Amino acid sequence: IAGITQAPTSQILAAGRRMTLRCTQDMRHNAMYWYRQDLGLGLRLIHYSNTAGTTGKGEVPDGYSVSRANTDDFPLTLASAVPSQTSVYFCASSAGPQTGELFFGEGSRLTVL
Amino acid sequence: AQSVSQHNHHVILSEAASLELGCNYSYGGTVNLFWYVQYPGQHLQLLLKYFSGDPLVKGIKGFEAEFIKSKFSFNLRKPSVQWSDTAEYFCAVNGYSSASKIIFGSGTRLSIRP
Numbered sequence: 001i002a003g004i005t006q007a008p009t010s011q012i013l014a015a016g017r018r019m020t021l022r023c024t025q026d027m028r029h030n031a032m033y034w035y036r037q038d039l040g041l042g043l044r045l046i047h048y049s050n051t052a053g054t055t056g057k058g059e060v061p062d063g064y065s066v067s068r069a070n071t072d073d074f075p076l077t078l079a080s081a082v083p084s085q086t087s088v089y090f091c092a093s094s095a096g097p098q099t100g101e102l103f104f105g106e107g108s109r110l111t112v113l
Numbered sequence: 114a115q116s117v118s119q120h121n122h123h124v125i126l127s128e129a130a131s132l133e134l135g136c137n138y139s140y141g142g143t144v145n146l147f148w149y150v151q152y153p154g155q156h157l158q159l160l161l162k163y164f165s166g167d168p169l170v171k172g173i174k175g176f177e178a179e180f181i182k183s184k185f186s187f188n189l190r191k192p193s194v195q196w197s198d199t200a201e202y203f204c205a206v207n208g209y210s211s212a213s214k215i216i217f218g219s220g221t222r223l224s225i226r227p
Contacts, residue, residue, distance in 0.1 A: 033215065040122070042203055042219035043157075058214060090156065094215075102149075102215060104156040 002026055004105035006091050012111045013081050021076045021108045023091030031094045032074040033058075033102065034066060036087040043090065049074055050096075081112045115140040115208045117218035125224045126194055134189040134221050136178075136204035146187040147205040147215070148178055157203065163187065174198070196227045 007022045025032065030051045035043040035058075045058030049068040063085060065077045074093075078085055088109050092102040116139045126132060138144060148160040161172025168180040178189045187204060204218040 035217070040219060042119075043217040045214060045216060048214065056214075059216065092157075101147075101159045101162065102157070104158070106156050 003103055004091055004093060006089075006105035006108050008108060009106065010109040012113065015082055015112055017081050019078045019081055019110070021078075021089055021091075021110070023074045023076070023105060024072050025074075025091075025093045025103075026072065027093060027095075027103065028071060029093035029103070030071070030096050032068065033092045033094075034064070034074070034076045035090045035092065036060065036085075037090060037107070038087050046076065046089075078110075081110075083112045086110060086112045115144070115206055115214065115216050117204050117206050117216055119202075119204055119218035119221050121221045122219070123222045123224070125226065127226045128196055129193050132189070132191040132194045132198070132223070134202055134204075134223070136187045136189065136218060137185050138187065138204075138206045139185065140206060140208045142208055145207050146178075146180060148172065148176070148187075148189050149203045149205060149217075151201045151203065151220075153200065160189070160202070194223075194225050196225045199223060199225045 005024045033048045034046040037043050044060045046064050047066040049055045052071045088107045090107050091105040094102050118137045120135050146163045149157045150160045151157045163170045163180045171177045176191050201220045201222050203220045207215040
């Protein structure tokens with residue numbers, strides 16, 4: 001079982017470009033999340049989805065959008081990347097918000113120049 | 114809004130020393146509390162969690178945490194650390210009324226001297 005698969009693992013991007021980080025899970029989890037990890041700031045929630053067809057804003061949603069067309073996929077899009085979006089992005093899933101345990105992907109390291 | 118504070122940014126210990134990492138949260142209602150660990154080069158994994166019941170919870174690898182509601186705290190402890198405990202530790206919380214938002218603290222980097 002692969003769990004959570006993120007792509008790409010690493011990307012260098014010019015400012016102003018559009019970028020989509022992909023996330024796929026094979027655990028049939030209802031809830032999915034996107035976090036960014038920055039030194040000294042820990043993980044900050046960008047967007048989440050409780051179930052297919054619904055999404056919600058986290059702590060730092062500006063500049064990012066998500067969609068949840070089906071249970072397995074939860075892509076994160078940067079419409080026009082800026083240098084402050086340089087970070088490591090983690091996708092995670094859980095069976096449901098009340099179960100608590102998040103399963104994380106390996107992360108996508110994004111550098112915006 | 115819920116928030117989590119981890120006041121120790123970097124802790125350095127010798128092997129066999131005892132460990133306590135602080136975690137305080139801010140939320141007006143019932144919460145679920147978690148500790149996650151990130152070993153070097155790896156993704157985060159769950160160490161332990163508290164939902165209800167006994168406020169002293171035990172996790173993997175000899176770790177435990179105590180929920181003290183009056184202090185809004187959920188400190189992580191281990192009686193005797195090993196070099197392999199070198200990692201970054203994150204406290205997290207989600208409140209029942211905003212259960213989808215699992216919020217993390219800024220993390221504590223633990224370095225163990227062999």
